[in-house]
Amino acid sequence: MSEYQEFLQERDRLDFMIQQGYSIKNITENLSGAFVELENKEGESETLQILTPDARKYFSVLLLKQQKTGV
Template identity: 85%
Template sequence: MSPLSEYQEFLQERDRLDFMFQKGYRIKNVVENLSGAFVEFENNEGEHETLQILTPDARKYFSVLLLKQHKAGA
């Protein structure tokens, strides 16, 4: 994978993560493996969505979002 395509993949994953937060979802659970991570979201109505995150930069990004969420007491 070229550096540019990896960066483009990160941007897509970042946008999907941001979109989930914009829709009112919060991170409920994370399952990591050697290929990436599955991030489970839940909204106030109890609906669940799961995103697979593959790029290292997007994994760091959702970790920061999770810390912010925790500090906000969500």
């Protein structure tokens, strides 16, 4: 699979979680990528592993938007 296809899959997973009411609570980065912990209002949490550089930039933008809106 191409790196672009991997990015699209990771972006779609992030978008789906945000649409389901989750917000980013914690990010742990390592040499292979990042683990993004998301939590909804009921306290349920999910962790996504993000491997592609473009998806890492994408969740950074989502985090900045989240901070501006105060979610």
